[in-house]
Amino acid sequence: MHAEHPTTAVRTREPGTEGCATAVAHPNIALIKYWGKRDERLVLPRTDSLSLTLDVFPTTTRVRLAPGALHDEVTFGGVPAQGEARRRIIAFLELVRERAGLPHRAVVDTENTVPTGAGLASSASGFAALAVAASAAYGLGLDPTALSRLARRGSGSASRSIFGGFAIWHAGRDSDPDPDLGSYAQPVPAGDLDPALVVAVVDAGPKSVSSREAMRRTVDTSPLYRSWAASSEDDLADMQRALLRADLDAVGEIAERNALGMHATMLAARPAVRYLSPATLTVLDSVLQLRRDGVPAYATMDAGPNVKVLCRRTDAHQVAGAVRAAAPGGSVHIAGPGQGAHLLDEAP
């Protein structure tokens, strides 16, 4: 039987009735990674990916239309956004305005709860929450699939955070009549896994290379990229079967090999992109030791040195203890499957 993973709970509002909406979204961790775009403007990936949306570190975003204002106002926790983060949010609002046929600028306030440098892309929860709040405030009335496509334009991984539990993001094909329409996420059926992800933050410093730049460099220069992309297709098919039969060991093995392969492509880029640190390897050793001790635990790493360990929820505290002992300077968080992005009721 398939477990009921929480999926999206997006409610639509009457278009443009209030001009104000608040949404919440959670980060997701890819078990089959997204690494490499085939279209930078439309944010179309080269491969399909598959993730688990978490129940920790929500992002809450409020969008209020400001008719007559000359500029958008964008704040994070009340502090004006700067630089690239601000530029990307305003470019996203332009896209929403174009679709809505409304010229109004907006006031956008975002509260992130991700611990600084946790290596959990706040761009995934951030653009998923912004897509849901902005499309409601501008009265677009989008369904979850359309919201996923829209969130993708902000940040690729955000397409998956529209949905709860396990989600697959289809790359789509260049032969699609409209390539934008072919690339969206949807929930993935899974058996009763009762998974946990133990997040080990081993280094909270800023990353040396942005994931955007790192994936561009990998696609352009790594001789290993093509073979990883091909094997990732096989990994995805294996992963979907493993999820259906609720085989946590297989899910973990596939996720671990897919992540290590992605990091191998980066190490072979010119110049190399190396996110893994000595502390990362120490945590990976502790995960191997857990397995030798009979505890099913499998690691995945993203564009940073931190490690996320997939295990059974019943083993999560033991896994967290082992990981904490391996990386005593860091912090460890236990997450489970979380909900998709959704609107919050506005105070009357």
Ligand code: 2P0
């Ligand atoms: C993922 N990552 O599948 C992969 C694995 C990091 C490593 O998605 O350029 O912030 O905004 O589309 O979504 C990080 O990339 O990149 C990411 P953009 P994003 O989760």
